[in-house]
Amino acid sequence: MDRRTVISGLGALTLAGVPGVAAAAPPGHRKVPKGFLWGSAISAHQSEGNNVNSDMWLNETVPGTLFREPSGDACDSYHRYGEDMRIAASLGFNCYRFGIEWARIEPRPGVFSLAELDHYKTMLETCHALGLSPMVTFCHFTTPRWFAARGGFEAPDAPDLFARFAGTAAGHFGSLLTAATTFNEINAPRLITVLAPGSEKARPLIDRMLAASARACGSDRFGSWIFADAVRIEPPTRIAHVKAYAAIKAAGPAKVGISLSMQEFQPATGGTAKVAALNRALYDTWLEPSVPSDFIGVQTYTRVMIGPDGALPVPTGAEQTDSGYEYYPPALGAMVRYAAQASGKPVFITESGIATGDDARRIAFIDATLAEVRQCLADGIDLRGYLHWSLLDNYEWTRGYDHRFGLVAVDRKTFKRTPKASAHHLGRIVKSGLI
Template sequence: MSGDGAGAIGRRALIQAAAGVAAAPALLANASAATQRKPAPKGFLWGAAISAHQSEGNNTNSDAWLAENIRPTLFKERSGDACDSYHRYDEDFALAETFGFNCYRLGIEWARIEPSEGHFSNAELDHYARVLTACRKRGLAPVVTLSHFTVPLWFARRGGFEASDAPQLFARYCRTVAERLGGLMHLVTTFNEANIGLLVALFPQSEAGAALQREAQAALVAATGAPKFSRLAFADPAVTTPIMQQAHRLAYEAIKAARPELPVGITLTTQDIQSVGAPSLVADYERRLYGDWVDVARSHADFFGVQCYTRLRFDEHGMVAPPQGAELTLSGYEFYPQALADTIRWAHRTIGKPIYVTESGVAVADDARRIAFIDRALDGVRKCLDEGISVHSYIYWSLLDNFEWTSGYAVPFGLAAVDRQSFRRTPRPSAFHFAAIARANLI
């Protein structure tokens, strides 16, 4: 990592980024004619997000690393070095600073901090202290996630969030992090998309897909000798959900005990639920997606993180495919940025806490469609603000093309592309466009 944080970004790319920001009036003028931007509320956070496992690389002590490397596997490829953000974090912050962002969402990796049960690594805690300090020095408020789908290998081997004492173990980790690092954080969330298991259960699965999942699970059990080996997204949500809810409650209390002034929130996957035909099935499927997490967010969160990518449609038989002719993204989702406003409204009327958009993004080959997605999503945020809803951020997923779990590196969400060999970060035109909006502070 170079001293000025620009080594793998490239001077030319930074000059282009600066030029793009300087061209803010032209970029804003080229936005949709329907767009009527206005100043964002005081303290509004503009930024991009990343997660630890997806960007750092070589997270060898996690459940995900093992799941990627066994055979058979659900993963199309291994995470490997990822974006090497474990070493190049300041280059990422430099890019975000150049874009005029004032916050950055990132992850703390539990598998590094507690590599074996009850042993906390001072070296890794020091590493993340350097990361958060560097983030702040770039003028970026750190928005930190403590568990972004991955857990330590030892935790997965003993049953993960299917084990009855998992809440106490998770809260101990969160308390340790809060005591050592909480003073460097701006906001913190416990889980990323805590209801991910409930979302996975809504998707139809083929017999071949179910068989591969069973074979991959059997391979994990055989590799570890742990019959209760549990990975969050593929465990039974009927078992994991109440345990994770208690884990969040205990973690919230532990963090507040260590850092009373630190805002602690929770994020859920909040896709726009729509019903096809009558009678409406929206309320039923919202219950299936969110369950009791609504009550947990009401009682044990200072703020709520909305993470929305598309809409999901249902009829009496289950999930319905996107309409014929609908534009699909490289993730297979329908291109539907207007979903964000609907989920913000849902969170406002259902949970009633300050709302932060902690993830909103799109994977596309044509970067012009990313620009269109950002513009339309922001149009929705502005309309929600006009309605009196308390929205405090727009954080795009993601800053970089990174490891997208079972899809590998084939789905580019990034404002910047990443060369898989040199790790050079190359900003896309959409980055300059979003930078102009953030610099102007216009929503």
């Protein structure tokens, strides 16, 4: 659970001779297909800072919050997006996935800020000027505070309001918008109940936090999408995606996809039927032809062992990331194949990464996941790109700033960006033209 200052100075970072930088991909590796997108992903709220009109900003600061710390200035990417993009371009990337913040663009119902629309339009222009193909996320877990105070996506007209926002923004961006996803991890509310089997016990704490946010707004309700009841929120989210897809497509030439959190479910003893049921409920329902999309964005971090009653703990002795996930890179290849076969559509890896303070493990993770990418391409899978999560060490929602996914370290006081050895390592691979 992503900016801003147009092109000026800072020149390309020199990669040659940087300590810890690995050699380019060795001979014998596959040549990267023409048009393959290499890049990094980032979200608005997690990196921009001071997203004060959003539902999440309020949730972070009310009494009884579940958030370890507020987002505050985040990475100040709202003002420093140009520097971030130049770093990405210097690494050889040709794609940059970022989010636009609905709460900034429509701070009050029906009132659209031309200044903010122009801000994001300038971001798109900067991407193109740097040779980065932009992929824009229209909702990365956050919504305007006024929208949440109406009940969020559970309000009867919520899908129409989201489509109005999406169409307005896409119309303003025009041909600069080349690719987009409506929601980040549209299946996330339901997946949370699987990945965190005890999450139902947190429901009273979530409801208390949302009630405090409602009171702060003078409302009797507060609907934050990521904290919503999965059964209630899924139908209106589906309608919102369908309507936003149509609105974005009507506004310009962009390819519009669906982004899914796709962790690999593997059966333990007695778990085969449960795995099939989870795949149907969490993935298949979004991959069927009735859900419009031009591509599928796969976001895979781990595998989950499944018994007859659901998710099991990480196997004894298995390495875990700082997020508590099992370190299991082969899951990425499995889920790329699953998405391609189930949907029959092109696939992008819109997120792949690891939370760790040990950058050597990040390098190893990159190598292992790229081996999966290489094999998928060898097998003829229509895989169009690999985007690493995340460019920056940014705000990680309820876990605050302790979990570091970034290729680039960010000083919390000065906002100085320092590319890690893993950034240079991935950059050398990208520039080699091989995988």
